[in-house]
Amino acid sequence: MKKPDKGQIWVKHGDVLVENMPTWHERRILAYGEGMMCVENIFESGEKAPWHEHFHTQITYVIEGEFDFNVEGEHQLVGPGDSVFMAPHAYHEVICTKPGKVIDLFAPMRDDFVE
Amino acid sequence: MKKPDKGQIWVKHGDVLVENMPTWHERRILAYGEGMMCVENIFESGEKAPWHEHFHTQITYVIEGEFDFNVEGEHQLVGPGDSVFMAPHAYHEVICTKPGKVIDLFAPMRDDFVE
Numbered sequence: 001m002k003k004p005d006k007g008q009i010w011v012k013h014g015d016v017l018v019e020n021m022p023t024w025h026e027r028r029i030l031a032y033g034e035g036m037m038c039v040e041n042i043f044e045s046g047e048k049a050p051w052h053e054h055f056h057t058q059i060t061y062v063i064e065g066e067f068d069f070n071v072e073g074e075h076q077l078v079g080p081g082d083s084v085f086m087a088p089h090a091y092h093e094v095i096c097t098k099p100g101k102v103i104d105l106f107a108p109m110r111d112d113f114v115e
Numbered sequence: 116m117k118k119p120d121k122g123q124i125w126v127k128h129g130d131v132l133v134e135n136m137p138t139w140h141e142r143r144i145l146a147y148g149e150g151m152m153c154v155e156n157i158f159e160s161g162e163k164a165p166w167h168e169h170f171h172t173q174i175t176y177v178i179e180g181e182f183d184f185n186v187e188g189e190h191q192l193v194g195p196g197d198s199v200f201m202a203p204h205a206y207h208e209v210i211c212t213k214p215g216k217v218i219d220l221f222a223p224m225r226d227d228f229v230e
Contacts, residue, residue, distance in 0.1 A: 009186050013196025031198035035172035036151065036222040038198050057150035061218055063178060071124050081128025083146035083153050103176055107151040107222040 003114055007033040013040075023048050024096070029113055037109035043067070043096035051093040056106040058086040065100010069093075118229055122148045128155075138163050139211070144228055152224035158182070158211035166208040171221040173201040180215010184208075 001018065004011045011031040019027040024047040030038040041049070043065065051070070060069070061083045069078050071092045078084060079098075086092050094102075116133065119126045126146040134142040139162040145153040156164070158180065166185070175184070176198045184193050186207045193199060194213075201207050209217075 007200060007202065009189070009200050010191050010193075011198045011200065012193075013198075030176065031174045031200035033172060033200050033202060035203075036174055036220060038174045038176055038220065040176075040196070057148060059146045059151055059153045059220070061145065061153055061155075074124070076125050078125075078127075081155070083126045083128075085122060085124050085126065085146035085148055087122065087148060088150075103218060105151060105153065105174070105220050 003029045004031060006109075006114070023050060032109045032114075035108055037106045037113065039104045039106070039110075039113070040101065041104060042101050043094075044099050045096055048095040049093060051091060053089050053091045054106075054110075055088050056108060056110060057088055058090075058092075059105045060084045060086075060094070061103045061105070063101040063103060065096060065102075066098035067100065067102070068095045068097050070095075118144045119146060121224070121229070138165060147224045147229075150223055152221045152228065154219045154221070154225075154228070155216065156219060157216050158209075159214050160211055163210040164208060166206060168204050168206045169221075169225075170203050171223060171225060172203055173205075173207075174220045175199045175201075175209070176218045176220070178216040178218060180211060180217075181213035182215065182217070183210045183212050185210075 026042040
């Protein structure tokens with residue numbers, strides 16, 4: 001299993017590298033190219049992605065579970081089907097309140113995730 | 116229920132407009148801003164998104180179901196967790212083979228979806 005190549009058209013879930021993360025359960029880098037990157041993250045209750053920012057636009061889409069999301073100091077509980085928009089350099093963090101899975105989308109792609 | 120506003124941070128699934136589409140079941144425009152847009156599409160078996168192209172980079176992530184995806188004439192069956200990368204102007208179409216749900220991501224945003 002490995003991270004997909006840049007611009008790889010077909011990215012099968014079972015083929016991609018599973019990364020164990022310092023503060024949450026698993027990360028999978030999925031399809032990406034210059035303009036955009038799709039990343040799947042899995043959290044257990046109490047795990048978190050700590051307060052940070054980046055120049056990429058980000059959208060998070062919740063597939064399963066529940067998350068306490070903080071964008072620029074405003075908190076919301078989000079669940080399946082909810083999505084969150086983060087403008088470039090918007091500070092954000094997320095704490096998992098029920099075990100779940102999210103898709104994080106970045107535009108442009110996160111070069112730092114595949115270096 | 117209405118489409119979210121551009122740059123709206125919090126987009127709750129239950130608040131967004133459900134659109135019945137000519138060739139597939141339902142579309143929901145979710146979070147978006149200038150750089151990126153997230154769209155949820157629901158298909159019944161046999162429904163399709165016909166052969167087309169656009170200048171936006173697209174990634175499709177499959178949440179549920181099974182789809183016969185065609186990118187530039189190459190077919191693959193994709194299912195939950197699989198993702199597909201479409202470069203700008205890559206022709207593509209999708210036919211649903213088991214009822215399901217996908218997330219379509221576009222960079223930059225699809226202005227034509229919210230005009």
